[in-house]
Amino acid sequence: MIIHPEEILETINMVTNEHLDIRTVTMGINLRGCCHPEIATFNEKVYTRILRCAENLVRTTEDIQTLYGIPIINKRISVTPIAIVAESCHAEDLNSVAETLDRAAQEAGIDFIGGFSALVQKGMTPGDRRLINSIPQALASTKKVCSSVNVATTKAGINMDAVALMGHIIKETAELTRDRAGIGCAKLVVFSNAPDDNPFMAGAFHGIGEPDCVINVGVSGPGVVNSAVRSLQDPTLGDISECIKKTAFKITRMGEMVGKEVARRLNAQFGVLDLSLAPTPAVGDSVAAILEAMGLESCGTHGTTAALALLNDAVKKGGAMASSSVGGLSGAFIPVSEDEGMIRAVQRGSLSLDKLEAMTCVCSVGLDMIAVPGDTPASTISAIIADEMAIGMINKKTTAVRIIPAPGTRVGDMVEFGGLLGSAPVMPVHNFSSETFIARGGRIPAPIQSLTN
Amino acid sequence: MSSSRFVITVIGLDSVGIVAGISRVMAEHHVNIADIRQTIMDDLFTMIMLAEVKSENFDLAAFQEAMSAIGKELGVQVIVQHEDVFRFMHRI
Numbered sequence: 279m280i281i282h283p284e285e286i287l288e289t290i291n292m293v294t295n296e297h298l299d300i301r302t303v304t305m306g307i308n309l310r311g312c313c314h315p316e317i318a319t320f321n322e323k324v325y326t327r328i329l330r331c332a333e334n335l336v337r338t339t340e341d342i343q344t345l346y347g348i349p350i351i352n353k354r355i356s357v358t359p360i361a362i363v364a365e366s367c368h369a370e371d372l373n374s375v376a377e378t379l380d381r382a383a384q385e386a387g388i389d390f391i392g393g394f395s396a397l398v399q400k401g402m403t404p405g406d407r408r409l410i411n412s413i414p415q416a417l418a419s420t421k422k423v424c425s426s427v428n429v430a431t432t433k434a435g436i437n438m439d440a441v442a443l444m445g446h447i448i449k450e451t452a453e454l455t456r457d458r459a460g461i462g463c464a465k466l467v468v469f470s471n472a473p474d475d476n477p478f479m480a481g482a483f484h485g486i487g488e489p490d491c492v493i494n495v496g497v498s499g500p501g502v503v504n505s506a507v508r509s510l511q512d513p514t515l516g517d518i519s520e521c522i523k524k525t526a527f528k529i530t531r532m533g534e535m536v537g538k539e540v541a542r543r544l545n546a547q548f549g550v551l552d553l554s555l556a557p558t559p560a561v562g563d564s565v566a567a568i569l570e571a572m573g574l575e576s577c578g579t580h581g582t583t584a585a586l587a588l589l590n591d592a593v594k595k596g597g598a599m600a601s602s603s604v605g606g607l608s609g610a611f612i613p614v615s616e617d618e619g620m621i622r623a624v625q626r627g628s629l630s631l632d633k634l635e636a637m638t639c640v641c642s643v644g645l646d647m648i649a650v651p652g653d654t655p656a657s658t659i660s661a662i663i664a665d666e667m668a669i670g671m672i673n674k675k676t677t678a679v680r681i682i683p684a685p686g687t688r689v690g691d692m693v694e695f696g697g698l699l700g701s702a703p704v705m706p707v708h709n710f711s712s713e714t715f716i717a718r719g720g721r722i723p724a725p726i727q728s729l730t731n
Numbered sequence: 732m733s734s735s736r737f738v739i740t741v742i743g744l745d746s747v748g749i750v751a752g753i754s755r756v757m758a759e760h761h762v763n764i765a766d767i768r769q770t771i772m773d774d775l776f777t778m779i780m781l782a783e784v785k786s787e788n789f790d791l792a793a794f795q796e797a798m799s800a801i802g803k804e805l806g807v808q809v810i811v812q813h814e815d816v817f818r819f820m821h822r823i
Binding site for chain 1: 738740742768770772777779791792795810811812813814815816817818819820821822
């Protein structure tokens with residue numbers, strides 16, 4: 279036998295005890311052929327197009343799951359940003375497009391559909407504005423639709439008008455889903471340097487340089503990395519980095535194998551393999567637990583940013599060695615509500631919003647799934663977004679904000695979202711006003727880092 | 732997919748008739764045993780088999796179901812996976 283029994287048992291243990299899974303197989307679908315001035319016709323074309331590409335997506339991924347015995351948790355679809363393809367529609371309200379996407383997602387049997395999106399880093403077209411204004415209602419009246427707005431890039435700077443607008447949009451989205459703790463906001467991401475091929479929600483969309491139909495795969499495994507690090511005997515940080523790298527390598531190889539086989543069977547191009555440590559509410563499947571395994575008493579204390587930097591870098595290195603198709607976000611996610619260790623760290627008082635912001639300088643995304651009091655002013659939310667966008671812009675990386683001003687809640691309350699979205703402790707924000715700064719609007723110019731040509 | 736070979740892993744407490752029971756179900760589904768290893772790891776009986784399937788219309792889902800059922804009867808966990816998953820993960 280070529281494969282050693284211990285290796286076989288290692289793989290099986292990763293799946294059964296350490297929550298290793300393919301987090302998502304996401305099919306990217308180009309909708310540019312669907313443009314039409316009449317919104318009803320446009321919707322019909324979108325619906326037909328999505329189902330034509332994705333009719334076998336769920337069945338095929340289930341077959342692959344059976345074949346390899348590796349769970350594939352989510353099947354998703356991302357589409358061309360709707361603001362682009364719906365630009366030529368006469369209609370002011372794009373809610374019906376979101377409902378069409380939701381219906382198509384339902385019919386295809388997938389979990390989420392992303393791409394109710396706009397890219398407005400340098401300015402807004404009328405179509406972008408219509409889309410953004412439709413977001414609150416769209417997220418309240420649909421279940422599976424995810425929305426994202428890119429408001430900054432290293433090349434273009436930060437569109438502060440869009441940042442100011444998004445503060446209000448987030449508040450309104452929370453208000454319209456008040457009865458479900460503002461869950462609409464859990465499906466809305468504000469980006470800097472948004473990747474075109476990210477398979478993870480809520481930020482997935484099918485970028486404009488992408489092929490017609492593509493399969494992107496997101497693999498996860500904080501639980502596996504956590505156990506691997508904990509099994510080391512008195513390691514140096516170099517040993518820990520080496521161990522994470524090797525584990526990431528194995529996980530990535532498996533993801534690539536699955537992605538290529540799904541793409542082959544569906545006659546789609548294989549896009550990227552995104553190795554992101556995406557925690558789940560399950561005990562041990564936690565990024566905070568990995569940081570604590572490195573020797574921190576509680577996540578968020580001094581040293582956390584350094585530990586996270588080590589983790590994120592080692593994950594990328596292992597992934598890059600294992601596949602030439604690594605892309606998307608690839609790194610460690612730090613969503614508070616979805617990570618049991620992060621939740622405990624907040625409750626213990628060791629993890630604050632300010633520390634999370636610092637951590638986003640060295641990890642793959644940003645302030646993710648954070649609940650703040652319902653009466654947080656829109657300008658404060660915009661200012662939190664602006665800070666995060668600045669980190670992304672200056673550091674030439676993706677950053678994002680997914681924040682939930684949960685209506686009627688106060689600091690210390692727990693907000694329940696259910697499922698993989700978990701539950702979030704409501705965290706305090708600074709009470710000093712950012713109103714005047716946000717009201718100035720305009721643009722923060724592209725930084726010196728943009729002048730690379 | 733580069734072959735139609737499967738790795739069958741049986742894990743559980745040792746008892747009489749495990750090998751017999753498992754291999755009977757395999758024979759019923761025309762699955763050939765190419766290699767077999769057996770060890771005790773962490774006090775658990777562990778049997779790993781490399782199985783070959785010749786038929787093109789092999790119904791993997793039905794075979795997996797039958798293997799899980801016999802596993803349940805024998806009080807062991809039976810996992811059937813295509814060999815590529817191990818090959819990809821542990822070999823370059």
